[in-house]
Amino acid sequence: MQFALLIYESAEAFESRKSDGTDAYTGAWRAYYKAMIEAGVYIGGDPLEVPETGTTIKITEEKRGVQDGPYADTKEQLGGFTILELPSLDEALEWAARCPAAAYGAVEVRPLAPQTKRRIVE
Amino acid sequence: MNGVGEEVTHRTVERVARESYGRLVAYLSVHTHDLAGAEDALSEALLKALTAWPRDGVPQNPEAWLLTTARHSLIDFFRHQRVASASEPDLQIFARSSTEAAMETNYPDERLKLLFVCAHSAIDPAMHTPLMLQAVLGLDAVRIGGAFLVQPKTMGQRLVRAKTKIRDGGIRFEVPEKRELPARLDAVLEAIYAAFGIGWDDMVGADQRGRGLAEEAIWLARVLLQLMPGEPEIQGLLALMLHCEARRRARRGPNGRYIPLSEQDPKLWSVPLTEEAERHLAEAFQRGRMGRFQLEAAIQSAHAERARGGRTDWPAIVLFYEQLLRLSPALGTIVSYAAAVAEANGPEAGFAVLEAIKREDAANYQPYWAVRAHILQRLGKTQDAGEAYDRAIGLAEDPAVREFLLQKRG
Numbered sequence: 001m002q003f004a005l006l007i008y009e010s011a012e013a014f015e016s017r018k019s020d021g022t023d024a025y026t027g028a029w030r031a032y033y034k035a036m037i038e039a040g041v042y043i044g045g046d047p048l049e050v051p052e053t054g055t056t057i058k059i060t061e062e063k064r065g066v067q068d069g070p071y072a073d074t075k076e077q078l079g080g081f082t083i084l085e086l087p088s089l090d091e092a093l094e095w096a097a098r099c100p101a102a103a104y105g106a107v108e109v110r111p112l113a114p115q116t117k118r119r120i121v122e
Numbered sequence: 123m124n125g126v127g128e129e130v131t132h133r134t135v136e137r138v139a140r141e142s143y144g145r146l147v148a149y150l151s152v153h154t155h156d157l158a159g160a161e162d163a164l165s166e167a168l169l170k171a172l173t174a175w176p177r178d179g180v181p182q183n184p185e186a187w188l189l190t191t192a193r194h195s196l197i198d199f200f201r202h203q204r205v206a207s208a209s210e211p212d213l214q215i216f217a218r219s220s221t222e223a224a225m226e227t228n229y230p231d232e233r234l235k236l237l238f239v240c241a242h243s244a245i246d247p248a249m250h251t252p253l254m255l256q257a258v259l260g261l262d263a264v265r266i267g268g269a270f271l272v273q274p275k276t277m278g279q280r281l282v283r284a285k286t287k288i289r290d291g292g293i294r295f296e297v298p299e300k301r302e303l304p305a306r307l308d309a310v311l312e313a314i315y316a317a318f319g320i321g322w323d324d325m326v327g328a329d330q331r332g333r334g335l336a337e338e339a340i341w342l343a344r345v346l347l348q349l350m351p352g353e354p355e356i357q358g359l360l361a362l363m364l365h366c367e368a369r370r371r372a373r374r375g376p377n378g379r380y381i382p383l384s385e386q387d388p389k390l391w392s393v394p395l396t397e398e399a400e401r402h403l404a405e406a407f408q409r410g411r412m413g414r415f416q417l418e419a420a421i422q423s424a425h426a427e428r429a430r431g432g433r434t435d436w437p438a439i440v441l442f443y444e445q446l447l448r449l450s451p452a453l454g455t456i457v458s459y460a461a462a463v464a465e466a467n468g469p470e471a472g473f474a475v476l477e478a479i480k481r482e483d484a485a486n487y488q489p490y491w492a493v494r495a496h497i498l499q500r501l502g503k504t505q506d507a508g509e510a511y512d513r514a515i516g517l518a519e520d521p522a523v524r525e526f527l528l529q530k531r532g
Binding site (some may be wrong): 027030031032033039089094097098104 | 273515519
C-alpha cells in the first residue's frame with residue numbers, strides 16, 4: 001500500500017533552505033532519507049519551492065481567478081511530499097513521526113488512491 | 123450557582139472520577155462482563171453529577187452516588203435490551219449486590235480482575251495497554267491514540283472490538299489460579315511497562331511504545347501492588363519505573379537539550395523517588411524469586427549508585443544483563459547489553475555483541491544504530507560510525523535526540 005507523507009513546514013524551516021546544508025534540519029532530513037532508502041520503503045518524493053513561488057488558479061463561474069502564493073494562507077505550508085510503500089497506516093504513522101518536519105511543522109499521512117487514478121488514466 | 127462553586131464542583135467530579143474510575147468500572151463490569159456498558163453508564167453518571175451536584179450539593183459519599191446512578195442506567199439499559207436469559211441471573215446478582223454495596227459504600231475492589239481481563243491472552247497483546255489505560259484509568263481514545271501513534275478513530279474501534287471480545291468471548295473475570303498466575307501476571311506487568319515507554323534512559327532513542335504515559339504507568343503499578351502485595355516482580359517493575367522517573371529532571375538541559383544517562387548530573391536525580399525505588403527492590407529481592415523486572419531495576423539501581431560513589435559499576439551491570447538475557451533475549455536488551463559490555467570490557471567486546479545480531483532484525487531499530495555508532499566511534503572507525511549515526515538520526519523521533527546525535531556525528 002502506498003502512502004503520501006505531506007510535509008507542512010514553518011517559515012523557519014523554509015528559511016533553512018538558504019543555508020549551506022550544514023544546519024541541523026537539513027542534516028536530519030539527509031539521515032531520514034537514508035533511513036527510508038535502507039528500509040526499502042521509499043518510492044519517491046520531492047521538496048517544493050518555497051510557498052511564495054506558488055501561483056494558485058481557481059475558476060469560479062467561468063471567471064479565472066489567479067492568486068499570488070499558495071492556495072491556503074496558513075502558518076505552515078506544504079513544503080514537499082514523500083511517497084512510501086508500507087503494509088499499513090501504522091507503519092506510515094511511524095515513519096511520519098520520524099520525519100524531521102513533524103517536530104517543527106506537521107506531517108499529514110494520506111493513502112494514495114490508485115483506483116481513482118485508474119478511472120482517470122485508463 | 124456562582125462560578126466559584128461550580129468550579130469547585132467540577133474539580134470534585136474530576137477528582138472522584140480520577141480516583142474511583144477504575145474501581146467503579148471494575149465493579150460495574152465484573153458481573154455483566156460488559157466493559158463498554160459499564161464505561162458508558164459511568165460517563166452518564168459523571169455527566170449527571172455535573173448538573174446535580176452544583177444544584178443539590180456534593181453528596182457525602184460521591185463515589186456511592188456515582189455507583190448508584192451508573193447502576194440504575196445500566197439496569198435500565200439491560201431491561202431495554204431484553205438480554206438473553208443466560209445473563210439474567212448475572213444481572214440479578216448484580217442488581218442485588220450493587221444495592222447492598224451502594225448502601226454499604228464499601229463495595230469490593232474488583233480492579234485486579236479487571237487488570238487480568240485487560241491483559242488476557244485471548245486479546246491482541248497490542249491492545250492490553252490501551253485497554254488498561256481506558257478501563258482502569260479512564261483515558262480516552264484520543265490520548266491513547268496519541269501515545270501509541272494510532273489514529274484516535276482507529277484506536278477507538280480497536281478498543282470497541284477488544285471489549286466486544288471480552289463481553290462475548292467468555293473471558294472470565296477472575297484472578298487466575300496459582301498455576302497460571304506467573305504467565306498472566308507477566309502480561310499485566312508487560313502492559314504497564316509498555317505504557318511507561320522506557321528505554322530512552324540509558325540509550326539514545328528507544329522503544330517508545332506509549333509516550334508520555336509514565337505517570338499513568340506508575341499509578342497502575344501502585345494499584346497492582348496494593349491489590350497483590352508482596353509480589354516481587356510488581357515491586358521490581360515499580361522500582362524500575364521510579365528509578366527512571368527520578369532522573370526526569372536530569373535528562374534535559376537548557377533549551378531541552380538531550381543529556382544521556384552517562385552525562386547526567388546525579389545531583390539532579392530525585393532522592394525520594396530513588397529511595398522509594400531502592401526500598402521496593404530490596405523488599406522484592408528478599409522474597410528470593412528473581413525475575414525480569416527485578417533485574418532491570420537492579421541495572422537502574424547500579425546506575426543510581428553513581429550519585430553516591432561517583433562512578434558506575436559497569437561489570438555489575440554486565441552481569442545483570444547476562445542474567446536478563448537468559449530470561450528474555452529481547453532485541454532491546456541485547457543492544458543495551460552491548461553498550462554495557464563496551465563500557466566494561468572495551469569497544470571491541472561490545473561490537474562483537476552487536477555483530478551477533480541479525481542485521482534485518484535491527485534494520486529499523488533506532489537504539490541499535492545509536493549504540494553501534496557510539497561503539498564504532500570509540501573504535502576510531504569514523505566513516506562506519508558516520509553511517510551508523512545517519513541511520514540513528516534518520517530513525518529518531520525526538521528532535522532533541524536527533525540534535526544530540528547530529529552533534530556527536532560531527
